[in-house]
Amino acid sequence: MLSINDLRASIEGKEILKGINLEVKPGEVHAIMGPNGSGKSTLASVLAGREEYEVTGGNVVFEGKDLLELAPEERAAEGIFLAFQYPVEIPGVTTINFLKTAVNEIRKYKGEAPLDAAQFLKMVREKAKLVSMNDSLLKRALNEGFSGGEKKRNEVFQMAVLEPRLAILDETDSGLDIDALRIVAEGVNTLRSPERATIVVTHYQRLLDYIVPDYVHVLYKGRIVKSGPKELALELEEKGYDWIKAEVEAVG
Amino acid sequence: MSTETIDLKTRLITDFHAREAVLNGEASSEFHQKKRAGLARFEQLGFPSIKHEEWKYSNVRDLISVSYDFNAESSIGLAELEDLKVPAQEANILYFVNGRYNAGLSTIISPVEKITISSLAEAYKNDPSKVASFFNELTKDADDAFTALNTAFTQDGVFIHIPDNQSVEHPIILRFVSDAREQNVGSQPRNIISVGKNAHVKLAEAFRTLGDQRSFTNAVTEIHVAEEANVQYYKVQNESENAYHIGTTQVRMLDRSHFYAGTVTLNGKFTRNNLNIVLDGEHCDAHMYGLYFPDGSQHVDNHTVADHQKPNSESNELYKGILRDKSKGVFNGKIFVRPDAQKTNAFQSCKNIVLSPDATMNTKPQLEIFADDVKCSHGTTTGQIDEEALFYMRSRGISRPEAMSLLMFAFCADVVSQIKIDSVREYLENVITRKLASK
Numbered sequence: 001m002l003s004i005n006d007l008r009a010s011i012e013g014k015e016i017l018k019g020i021n022l023e024v025k026p027g028e029v030h031a032i033m034g035p036n037g038s039g040k041s042t043l044a045s046v047l048a049g050r051e052e053y054e055v056t057g058g059n060v061v062f063e064g065k066d067l068l069e070l071a072p073e074e075r076a077a078e079g080i081f082l083a084f085q086y087p088v089e090i091p092g093v094t095t096i097n098f099l100k101t102a103v104n105e106i107r108k109y110k111g112e113a114p115l116d117a118a119q120f121l122k123m124v125r126e127k128a129k130l131v132s133m134n135d136s137l138l139k140r141a142l143n144e145g146f147s148g149g150e151k152k153r154n155e156v157f158q159m160a161v162l163e164p165r166l167a168i169l170d171e172t173d174s175g176l177d178i179d180a181l182r183i184v185a186e187g188v189n190t191l192r193s194p195e196r197a198t199i200v201v202t203h204y205q206r207l208l209d210y211i212v213p214d215y216v217h218v219l220y221k222g223r224i225v226k227s228g229p230k231e232l233a234l235e236l237e238e239k240g241y242d243w244i245k246a247e248v249e250a251v252g
Numbered sequence: 253m254s255t256e257t258i259d260l261k262t263r264l265i266t267d268f269h270a271r272e273a274v275l276n277g278e279a280s281s282e283f284h285q286k287k288r289a290g291l292a293r294f295e296q297l298g299f300p301s302i303k304h305e306e307w308k309y310s311n312v313r314d315l316i317s318v319s320y321d322f323n324a325e326s327s328i329g330l331a332e333l334e335d336l337k338v339p340a341q342e343a344n345i346l347y348f349v350n351g352r353y354n355a356g357l358s359t360i361i362s363p364v365e366k367i368t369i370s371s372l373a374e375a376y377k378n379d380p381s382k383v384a385s386f387f388n389e390l391t392k393d394a395d396d397a398f399t400a401l402n403t404a405f406t407q408d409g410v411f412i413h414i415p416d417n418q419s420v421e422h423p424i425i426l427r428f429v430s431d432a433r434e435q436n437v438g439s440q441p442r443n444i445i446s447v448g449k450n451a452h453v454k455l456a457e458a459f460r461t462l463g464d465q466r467s468f469t470n471a472v473t474e475i476h477v478a479e480e481a482n483v484q485y486y487k488v489q490n491e492s493e494n495a496y497h498i499g500t501t502q503v504r505m506l507d508r509s510h511f512y513a514g515t516v517t518l519n520g521k522f523t524r525n526n527l528n529i530v531l532d533g534e535h536c537d538a539h540m541y542g543l544y545f546p547d548g549s550q551h552v553d554n555h556t557v558a559d560h561q562k563p564n565s566e567s568n569e570l571y572k573g574i575l576r577d578k579s580k581g582v583f584n585g586k587i588f589v590r591p592d593a594q595k596t597n598a599f600q601s602c603k604n605i606v607l608s609p610d611a612t613m614n615t616k617p618q619l620e621i622f623a624d625d626v627k628c629s630h631g632t633t634t635g636q637i638d639e640e641a642l643f644y645m646r647s648r649g650i651s652r653p654e655a656m657s658l659l660m661f662a663f664c665a666d667v668v669s670q671i672k673i674d675s676v677r678e679y680l681e682n683v684i685t686r687k688l689a690s691k
C-alpha cells in the first residue's frame with residue numbers, strides 16, 4: 001500500500017529525514033516512536049504534502065502512485081489522512097461546514113455526486129457518536145478555542161468522516177485524558193479493516209495498549225534505526241532511548 | 253495636466269453662476285445662500301492634490317481630468333436593476349438615477365403620515381424652511397472641497413425625518429444608480445436623515461453604475477441621531493471599473509444613542525469614503541465596520557473619524573480588506589478624545605490580506621487624546637493568507653482555490669454578519685462569494 005524508499009527531506013537547508021525506508025501493507029498498524037526532534041512529524045508532514053519541506057531524495061509509492069507528485073488535496077482524495085500533532089485553528093469556518101466541503105471535494109475528485117445536506121448530516125451524526133464528539137463543537141469555528149483534548153478528538157472525528165485508506169496519527173494521544181484516550185482508540189479501531197492501514201506516532205505505550213501495532217519502529221536523527229514487534233514498545237517504555245542511541249553511535 | 257484641473261473647477265463654477273442666473277426669487281432663499289457659501293468654500297479650497305495631508309495616498313488627478321454630465325437623462329428600468337433583490341413589502345426602496353429621485357421605480361411602504369421618507373427636492377417643496385435648516389448643518393465646518401462642491405450643487409437626495417419614539421419597521425434602501433451607458437455622468441446626491449429621540453431605523457445606501465463610460469459620484473449624507481435613537485446605516489458600493497466615488501457621511505450623536513455603520517466597497521475604480529462621527533453625548537456607542545476588495549488597479553480609501561466630545565461614550569471600529577493585483581488600499585482612522593470626554597472607550601482595528609506583491613495597503617491610525625481617564629486601543633495588520641490553515645484544509649481534500657475562498661470568506665464574516673438588513677447581507681454574501689471564487 002505504502003512504500004517509502006530512502007526518503008530524504010530538508011527544511012531551510014537542514015536535512016531532517018536522512019533516508020527513511022518503510023513498507024506498510026493493507027490491514028497493518030505501524031507504530032513510530034523516537035525521541036523529540038527525531039523527525040517523526042516531519043515524516044508525517046512530508047507524506048501529507050506540506051510544501052515547506054523539500055524532498056531531496058528517494059521516493060514514496062502509495063497504491064501504485066508516485067505520492068510525491070500529488071498535491072496535498074489529491075493525496076487526501078487518494079485516501080491519506082494526517083491527524084495533526086498541532087491542529088490548526090481556523091476562525092470563521094465552522095467544523096461542520098469545513099467537513100462538508102472536504103467530503104464533497106473528495107467526492108468530486110472521485111467523480112461522485114455531492115452528498116445532500118440530509119445525507120451528510122446523518123453520516124456526520126453517526127461518526128460524531130463514534131468518538132463522542134459534542135454537537136456544539138461541530139457548530140463552532142474549526143478548532144478555535146477548543147481545548148487540547150477537543151482538538152485531538154476532532155482530528156479523529158474528521159478521520160472517521162473521511163474514512164481514509166491510510167491514517168497517520170501524529171501524537172493523537174497527547175493531551176487526552178484516560179477516558180478520551182480510550183474513546184479515541186476505539187474510534188481508530190472501529191475503522192480498522194483489511195483494506196486500511198494506520199501509522200501511529202506516539203511516545204507512550206498506553207495508546208498501544210488499545211491500538212495494538214503489528215510493527216514498532218524507532219526513528220532517530222532522521223532514520224529508522226530499529227524495528228520490531230509490539231514488544232519493542234514495552235522495552236522502550238522500560239529502558240528509554242539511551243540504549244538505542246548507544247547502538248546507533250557504536251555502528252557510527 | 254494642471255490646465256485640465258483648472259478646467260473642471262472653472263467649468264463647475266461657471267455652471268453654478270449660470271444656474272443661479274435663472275433662479276429668480278429663490279436665489280435669496282436660505283437654501284441657496286448655503287449653496288453659495290459652499291461654492292465659495294470650494295473655490296477657495298480647490299481640488300486637493302496629494303500634497304494635502306488627507307489626500308496623500310489618493311490622487312484625484314484622474315478623476316478631475318475629464319468632464320461629466322451632471323444632468324444626464326436616463327430611461328433605465330427595474331429590469332436592469334435586479335442585482336439587489338429586495339422582496340416587495342419588505343423595505344422602502346428609493347431609486348436615484350444620475351442623482352435624481354425616480355418615483356416610478358421607487359416604493360415607499362412605511363406610513364408617510366408618521367414618517368417622512370421622500371426625495372430632498374420634494375421635501376423642500378413641501379417645507380422649505382425645515383429642509384433648509386437641516387441642510388449642511390452637520391457639514392458646515394467641513395474643510396473638504398468635495399463636501400463644499402456637493403453643497404453648492406445639491407439638487408436631490410433623500411430626506412428622512414423620523415419623529416421621536418417612532419420605529420421604522422421596514423428598512424429603507426436607497427439605490428443610487430449611475431447610468432453611464434452613453435456618456436460620462438456625474439451626480440452629487442445629498443441625503444439628510446434626522447432620527448428623533450428613541451427612534452429606530454435601518455437604512456442602506458447602495459451605489460451601482462451601469463455602462464462603461466465614466467461615472468463620478470460625489471455623495472454627502474448627514475445623519476442626526478437624537479437621544480436614545482438607534483441607527484443602522486450601511487453603504488454598499490458595487491460600481492464599475494470606470495466609477496469614481498467620493499462620499500462623506502457626517503453623523504452627530506446625542507446622549508445614549510447607538511449608531512452602527514457598515515461600509516462595503518465591492519467594486520469601483522476609485523473610492524474615497526469619509527465617515528465622520530461626532531459623539532456629542534454621554535453614554536453613546538458608535539460602531540464602524542468596513543470591508544473592501546479592490547482588484548486590478550482599483551483604489552479604495554477609507555477615512556474615518558470618531559470624535560469623542562463628551563464623557564462615558566464608546567466607539568468601536570473594525571475595517572477589513574482583501575487586496576489583489578495592483579490595487580491600492582488606504583485606511584486612516586482618527587480618534588479624537590476631547591478634554592471633556594473622560595471615561596471614553598475607543599477601539600480601532602484594521603486588518604488586511606494582501607494577495608499580490610503588487611498590491612499595497614497604507615494604514616494610519618491617528619489618535620489624539622486630550623483627556624486622561626480613557627481607554628483607547630488600535631491595531632493594524634497586513635498579511636498574507638495563513639499558509640498553515642491552507643495546508644490543514646488541503647490535507648482534508650479541499651483544493652487550494654476552494655480553501656482560499658473559504659478562508660477569505662471567513663475573514664470577511666465578522667463584518668458581513670454585522671449587516672442587519674437581510675436582503676442586503678444576502679446580496680453581499682452572494683457578490684463576495686462570486687468575487688472570491690473568481691480568481
Ligand SMILES: Nc1ncnc2c1ncn2[C@@H]1O[C@H](COP(=O)(O)OP(=O)(O)OP(=O)(O)O)[C@@H](O)[C@H]1O
Pocket residue numbers: 011012014016034035036037038039040041042043085
Ligand atoms: N520549520 C522548521 N525550521 C527549522 N527546523 C525545523 C522546522 N520544522 C522542524 N524542524 C526541525 O526538524 C527536527 C525534527 O522535527 P519534528 O517535528 O519532525 O520532530 P518530532 O520527531 O516530531 O519531535 P516531537 O517528538 O517533539 O514531536 C527538529 O530538530 C526541528 O527543530
Ligand SMILES: [Mg+2]
Pocket residue numbers: 040041042085170171
Ligand atoms: Mg512531532
